[in-house]
Amino acid sequence: MDLNTINSMSYEQFLDTFGNIIERCPLVTAAIWSQQPFASVTELENRVFDFIESLPLAGKEGILRCHPDLAGRDLMRGTLTDESQNEQAQAGLTLLSAKEKETLGFLNLQYKAKFGFPFVICAKMSDKNKIMQELGSRLQNEQSEELQKGIAEVKKICHLRICDLFLNEKLPTKL
Numbered sequence: 001m002d003l004n005t006i007n008s009m010s011y012e013q014f015l016d017t018f019g020n021i022i023e024r025c026p027l028v029t030a031a032i033w034s035q036q037p038f039a040s041v042t043e044l045e046n047r048v049f050d051f052i053e054s055l056p057l058a059g060k061e062g063i064l065r066c067h068p069d070l071a072g073r074d075l076m077r078g079t080l081t082d083e084s085q086n087e088q089a090q091a092g093l094t095l096l097s098a099k100e101k102e103t104l105g106f107l108n109l110q111y112k113a114k115f116g117f118p119f120v121i122c123a124k125m126s127d128k129n130k131i132m133q134e135l136g137s138r139l140q141n142e143q144s145e146e147l148q149k150g151i152a153e154v155k156k157i158c159h160l161r162i163c164d165l166f167l168n169e170k171l172p173t174k175l
């Protein structure tokens with residue numbers, strides 16, 4: 001998939017290809033389509049990041065709230081998006097013992113009760129032990145700090161998803 005292909009995509013094709021680079025937030029992708037043509041893939045990514053940064057507090061919190069818990073309900077039910085399933089599996093979250101599931105579930109609950117949005121981390125750059133550790137320590141942070149950290153992790157997830165799209169040469173299905 002080259003830049004010309006991207007820059008000639010209709011918004012439907014663009015959404016079909018990039019619609020889940022921010023977990024369950026196709027609105028972000030739909031919004032930045034208007035900025036075509038992109039001088040590079042990095043520019044496309046930067047437009048995504050600029051859009052996220054331009055959101056009011058509630059918008060940023062909303063982005064975090066669209067992320068499924070790590071090893072949570074969606075993973076148990078098999079209702080994760082392909083990207084999230086892949087990321088969580090790669091971090092070893094599909095191989096947790098009953099005790100680890102209980103601990104992670106409890107920490108996630110505590111985190112959501114405190115901040116009003118889920119704990120978000122780029123799972124692909126982590127593993128189950130590091131995730132538990134991070135969750136335990138970030139739980140002590142202030143609200144504003146956790147919002148910032150969560151959005152920073154969303155950007156890392158987005159970057160890796162865009163890289164995957166190019167590595168896997170996922171072209172848009174014909175609409």
Ligand SMILES: NC(=O)NC1=NC(=O)NC1=O
Nearest residue numbers: 068084087120121122123
């Ligand atoms: N709550 C989360 O951190 N979710 C996720 N992290 C990832 O890397 N993929 C997810 O779905």
